[in-house]
Amino acid sequence: MTTIKATCPTCGEVGLTPDEIELRVDSLDAAASFYAFACPTCRDTVRKPADARIVRLLMSGGVAVRPADPAAPRRRRLAERFDGPPFTHDDLLDFHTLLARDDWFDALVQRDPRSRAA
Numbered sequence: 129m130t131t132i133k134a135t136c137p138t139c140g141e142v143g144l145t146p147d148e149i150e151l152r153v154d155s156l157d158a159a160a161s162f163y164a165f166a167c168p169t170c171r172d173t174v175r176k177p178a179d180a181r182i183v184r185l186l187m188s189g190g191v192a193v194r195p196a197d198p199a200a201p202r203r204r205r206l207a208e209r210f211d212g213p214p215f216t217h218d219d220l221l222d223f224h225t226l227l228a229r230d231d232w233f234d235a236l237v238q239r240d241p242r243s244r245a246a
């Protein structure tokens with residue numbers, strides 16, 4: 129059985145079997161790919177980004193590749209288009225005025241389109 133060495137931030141280098149490592153690869157956004165494991169010493173869950181080199185290394189060690197969780201919230205990418213209107217100086221002033229209110233957080237939540245969807 130292959131032993132894969134990984135680093136726990138608390139315990140340092142630990143040895144894992146391929147089955148103990150979860151490798152998630154995001155085919156659309158390589159920066160969102162990661163691997164995770166439960167540290168065999170402290171049991172903490174350790175999660176680290178997996179670039180192409182790390183993905184290849186883990187795969188060659190027998191770690192199964194799984195797609196990134198499609199339900200996980202996706203980070204916006206720079207290449208992604210934003211279809212809303214441009215942010216103006218008036219918007220900035222409105223935001224400044226809003227933040228001066230004591231109930232600014234509640235007011236902000238009410239404006240969030242996601243809070244209206246439910």
Ligand SMILES: [Zn+2]
Binds near residue numbers: 167169
């Ligand atoms: Zn640990």
